[in-house]
Structures are given as C-alpha cells and as structure tokens.
Amino acid sequence: MVELINKFRSDGSMKSKSEMDGEMKTLLHTYRRQNLLLHDRLFDIQNNILPQIERKDKIIEEQKETIKKLKEENKREVRRGWFFN
Numbered sequence: 431m432v433e434l435i436n437k438f439r440s441d442g443s444m445k446s447k448s449e450m451d452g453e454m455k456t457l458l459h460t461y462r463r464q465n466l467l468l469h470d471r472l473f474d475i476q477n478n479i480l481p482q483i484e485r486k487d488k489i490i491e492e493q494k495e496t497i498k499k500l501k502e503e504n505k506r507e508v509r510r511g512w513f514f515n
Contacts, residue, residue, distance in 0.1 A: 437445055445453075 437450065439445055
C-alpha cells in the first residue's frame with residue numbers, strides 16, 4: 431500500500447511524513463469503503479438475486495413439464511380421433 435503513495439510533490443520536493451500518513455489514511459479509508467460496498471453487493475446477490483433466479487428456474491422447469499404432458503395428451507387425442515374417424 432505504501433508503494434501507491436507518491437513520496438514526491440509535483441515540484442520535485444519530498445513530502446513530509448505527516449503528508450504521506452494523511453494520504454495513507456485516505457487510501458485505507460477508500461479501500462475499506464470499496465470493500466464494504468463489495469460486501470453489500472455480494473450480500474445482495476446471495477440473498478436477493480440468486481433466490482429470484484432459482485425461483486424462475488423452478489417455474490420454467492414446471493412449465494416445461496406441463497408442456498410435455500400436454501403434448502403427450504395431444505398425441506393421444508390425435509391418435510384416438512384419427513382411429514375412430
């Protein structure tokens with residue numbers, strides 16, 4: 431993390447220890463904030479988005495089964511109707 435802090439000012443003079451410490455604190459604060467935001471996003475994905483996707487997948491599978499049953503019933507009805515007509 432220390433490598434991310436520039437030890438020299440734009441005019442070429444060296445920064446003081448307190449200036450570098452201040453930049454370090456700012457960098458740590460930014461890192462912690464980004465880390466918290468990422469954890470919040472991960473929590474949201476795990477607890478809100480994934481269950482929605484799983485429910486939708488379950489509904490899709492149920493609909494596929496219903497369609498499959500209806501196709502089988504339709505085939506039987508068509509065969510029965512063709513045979514008796």
